[in-house]
Amino acid sequence: MTHTTTPRRDSPVRSRSATETTSGVARLYPTKHDLPEANRREAVGLLNQRLAECIELQTQCKQAHWNVKGPSFIALHKLFDEINAAVEEYVDLIAERVVQLGGIAEGTVGVVVERSTLIDYPLALSTGAEHVAALSDALAAFGRTARLGIEEMNDLEDADSADILTEISRGVDKWLWFVEAHQQGTVTPA
Numbered sequence: 001m002t003h004t005t006t007p008r009r010d011s012p013v014r015s016r017s018a019t020e021t022t023s024g025v026a027r028l029y030p031t032k033h034d035l036p037e038a039n040r041r042e043a044v045g046l047l048n049q050r051l052a053e054c055i056e057l058q059t060q061c062k063q064a065h066w067n068v069k070g071p072s073f074i075a076l077h078k079l080f081d082e083i084n085a086a087v088e089e090y091v092d093l094i095a096e097r098v099v100q101l102g103g104i105a106e107g108t109v110g111v112v113v114e115r116s117t118l119i120d121y122p123l124a125l126s127t128g129a130e131h132v133a134a135l136s137d138a139l140a141a142f143g144r145t146a147r148l149g150i151e152e153m154n155d156l157e158d159a160d161s162a163d164i165l166t167e168i169s170r171g172v173d174k175w176l177w178f179v180e181a182h183q184q185g186t187v188t189p190a
Contacts, residue, residue, distance in 0.1 A: 028102035044103030052115035072128040
């Protein structure tokens with residue numbers, strides 16, 4: 001049996017985002033939303049950045065879930081899956097908010113690779129401690145970006161987007177606590 005692979009389609013030209021016109025200005029669908037168009041346009045761009053990072057976080061949760069090994073396997077396997085389910089809800093909240101503002105939710109793999117600021121998840125990890133360390137790093141980094149997003153939305157006077165990001169930040173902090181608890185049992189507090 002012959003195995004074939006599909007060659008990667010690399011484009012030397014940067015693809016335009018779905019919400020950009022040929023002039024590079026974000027396009028919005030008409031809406032009766034009362035947030036000024038300039039604020040909505042900027043919020044859509046910022047929320048799509050958070051969306052890319054949230055999707056990246058979700059993939060990292062699954063990477064940990066699938067590959068964790070060791071004596072704490074079942075506890076961590078289940079925990080990582082619960083975190084993934086919560087993060088999937090966060091992805092949906094952000095994407096739907098983008099669309100509510102008249103934008104296009106940009107959540108393809110290519111967009112995530114181009115935009116995410118989260119560090120790449122190490123693929124060679126196996127022990128529970130290694131996955132706990134890597135996933136806690138990812139959760140902490142995403143929590144920082146969510147809080148940055150809250151400030152950005154407040155500056156744009158978009159209280160609803162700020163509220164969504166606040167809800168996400170609280171959830172991420174809770175999951176960070178759950179994951180870090182697996183590290184803290186072996187360390188004496190400072």
